[in-house]
Amino acid sequence: MRRFEYPTAIDQAEALATAVAHALDTLLAERGSAVLAVSGGRSPIPMFERLRYRPLRWDAITVTLVDERVVPPEHEDSNARLVREHLLRDAAAAAGFVPLIQDAQEAAAPEQALRRLASGYRQADVAVLGMGEDGHTASLFADAPELGDALAQAAPGYLVTHPGQAPHARVTLNLAALLATERVFLAFAGPAKAAVFEQAIATPTPALPVGLIAGRHRHGFDVYSA
Secondary structure (H helix, E strand, O other): OEEEEOOOHHHHHHHHHHHHHHHHHHHHHHHOOEEEEEOOOOOOHHHHHHHOOOOOOHHHEEEEEOEEEOOOOOOOOOHHHHHHHHOOOHHHHHOEEEOOOOOHHHHHOHHHHHHHHHHOOOOOOEEEEOOOOOOOEOOEOOOOOOHHHHHHOOOOOEEEEOOOOOOOOEEEEOHHHHHHOOEEEEEEOOHHHHHHHHHHHHOOEOOEOHHHHHHHOOOOEEEEEO
16 A cells, blocks of 8 residues: 655645546556546545546546445436536546446436446446545445445445435445455545544454455555545
8 A cells, every 4th residue: 555645635636636547548558448436526526627638548448436326317416427527528528437327217226227237347447435534435334234245245346335324325336346446546635534544544344444445455555645
């Protein structure tokens, strides 16, 4: 694990966009294509708005999500909506996109989304994760009844979780999928989250799921904090 600290969130976003673009460019040179999985919420927006201008072969990149709220894609809480508005524009408009919830029907019956995603599953090559002050990342929440399954499943894939403190059910990558991702970038800001991360890596436990990924990822795990 490598760690990088920046004085401001803007510095962090610029450095993270540069690092993600470099990782994608390297993979494109090696393999001809790449899958980028990103997180939603407001925190990644400054990075998205820098990454989308990078002169990559975006037509060879597939963008998807690490996790998604189980809401229709036009809903204000949809991560897919946020990605379309802030990342899949300018140069990045040429990228392919695989939403985790593609329509209102899947929002009403997320098991349909799981079947679709399983039938065409592509392992992410690069993932950009965030972290909550409760130590969750992706939608691996300590209070979700499905956390045990998300941590124990041997095959990479998605599942639905129901976090107790969150307003929506989620579709999320499981731990196996995150550990199989070649390059993982974790970004967070502020002293409260920094303290949570220190606790999580000092004693990895399901109570702070981010620590399980940081502690068990074998290579290519970078932390960007501000």
